[in-house]
Amino acid sequence: MRYYLIILVVVASVCSGTAADFSWQAGVAQTKITPEGAYWMGGYASRTKPSEGTDLDLRAKALALQDASGDRVVFITLDLLVVTPEISQAVLEGAKARYGLTPANVLLNCSHTHCGPELRLYRETLHNIPKGLAIKMGEYVKWLNNRLIDLIGQSLKNLQPARLAASSDKVGFAINRRENRGEELVKRAEEGKLKGPVDHQVPVLRVANVRDKTMAILFGYACHNTIMSFFKTSGDYAGYAQKFVEQKNKGAVAMFVMGAGGDQNPYPRRKQEHLALHGRALAEAVDRALKGRQTPVRSLLKTARQDATLKFQPAPDQASLEKQLTDKNKYMRWKARLLLGRINAGIRPASSDNLPVQAVRLGNEILLVAVGGEVVVDYALRFKKEFGNQKGLKPMLWFAGYSNDVSFYLPSLRVLKEGGYEGGGHMMYTQFTGPFQEDVEQRTFAAIRKVVEQVSIMHEDK
Ligand SMILES: [Zn+2]
Known part of the structure; x- marks a missing residue:
């Protein structure tokens, strides 16, 4: 009789998938990263004075995951405007030297809040940042780099048995900002006739410990954090969403992953009350996802990274x-x-730049691709169309933009040809000449295909 029971238990656990799969290890850590005192803010080239006070503190958060065979990935989410190549390089070098992590094992994603510090040192010249504040910016970046390397270490130190579940929901406050402007926008929003592509999905990863207490909630959305353009420090709607998710899930760390929101703006915006309005709407979408169907994620991790070389026009x-x-x-x-x-000084304008492209596969249940730059929504939609079915398996597809190096907008061929700000006009505010050549989307997707192939669900499990 006892044998039958054991067989039953084994059969039951196989049938229920990986519901009780605690062979993951997970560790979280977080820290405040608001600069001390007044500082030069990023986000709007038109800024003419330093920051004045704080609406909501900025935070950096890390989630380390380790699968049954010991492979690791660390997600770092930042309430910051950009990740510069210099920050990325410093953090990746530290992560390699101190913890043996490769670039494929570390993912740095920023929320693109426009109410935080400028981090691009070349902007001192480009945007006439006063000397004292430019020096302060350099010091802050150095401090941040070290803080992030320590944060990775803390998350690894906190590793403990955990289980993972995938879910998703939707929220609709992101609008296509290229297609809906001015009074036309207000009229169309009232009539429910907004134009242009959007990605309203809110993918969610829940990480729980052996007592089923939520340790971390990673969630994504594709929309600029541009509600406010004031001089106060704020994480914008993503900062509020993280705060509300943490209030609802006591003890959990909520982490916002920015999607392909390059051409997406929140609507309505520009009033302080919109911060909590959209933050609440996003947190509620996360809550609905967590209350809905949970797909257990089996303990199998694969990561890959490949740079796409993107060429500029002469x-x-x-x-x-x-x-x-x-x-x-x-x-x-x-x-x-x-x-x-x-x-x-003997430095010619760059004719090309490297775009980081990374894939993280969590079991057969989540396939996440993270791309650098301010990625327009076309990329996420194409990714979901092309990779939706992996030999009969249908993992939740998660597209993250704003990852590992956010130096420019990443237009699709459509947006590049249409032109405008995201198509190439924005390059005036960067150190590059631009616009990109017409193979920009093709080159990016070639790299996406390669990293997906490297972590492929079609491959045998290890
Ligand atoms: Zn932007």
Whole structure:
């Protein structure tokens, strides 16, 4: 009789999938990263003075996961505008030296809040940042790098048996900002006739300990954190969403993963009350996901990373740049000054740049792809269309933008051809000349295909 019972238990646990699979290990850590005192803010080139006080503190959070065979990944989410290549490099080097993690094992994602510190050191020249505040920016970046390396260590130190579950829901406050503007936007929103592609999915990963207490909730959304343009520090709607999720799930760390929100804005916006309004709406979507169907994630982790080399259209020559020094647009003048200064120092404008592309597979249940840049929504929609079915398996597809290096917008071919700010106009506010060449989407998807293949669900389990 006893044998039958054992067989029954074994059969039951196989049938219920990995419901009791505690062969994952998970560890979380978080820290406040609001700069001390007044600082130069990023987000809007038009800023003319330093920060003034705090609406909501900025936080950095880390979730370390280790599967049954000891493979690891650490997700780091940041209430920050960008991840620069310099920050990424410093953190990855530290993670390699101190914890043996490779770039494929570490994912840095930022919420793109526009109410936090400027982190791009070249902006001192580009945007005339006062010297004292530029020095402070450099010091903050160094401090941040070390803080993030320590944070990874803390999350690894906190590893304990855990189980993972995938779920998802939707929320609709992101609108396509290229297709809906001004009064037209208000009218269409009232009539429920907004135009243009959006991605309203809210993917959720719940991490629980052996007592089923929630340790971490990772959730995503594809929308700019641009509700406010004031001079207060704030994590914007994503900061509020994380706060509300943590209030609802005591003791859990809530982590926001920015999706392909390059051409998406929250609506309505620009009033302080919208911060909590959209934060609440997103937190409620997370709550609905957590109350809905939970798909247990089996303990199997695979990661891969590959850079896509993206080419810029030919840069203006020296004579054109010198002419731009007297342009009536001050941003044009400042950009010409930056590039000419570099040319005089023997540095030609870059003809290409590398875009980080990373895949994280969690069991057969989640396939996450994380791409650098301010990725427009077309990428997420194409990713979901192309990779929705993996030999009969249907993992939850999770597209993260704003990961590992956020130096420019990443337009699709459609957006590049249409032009406008995300298509190439934004390059004036970066250190690159741009716009990209027309194979930008093709090159990015070639890298996406490679990393998905490397972690492929089609491969035999290890
Ligand atoms: Zn942006």
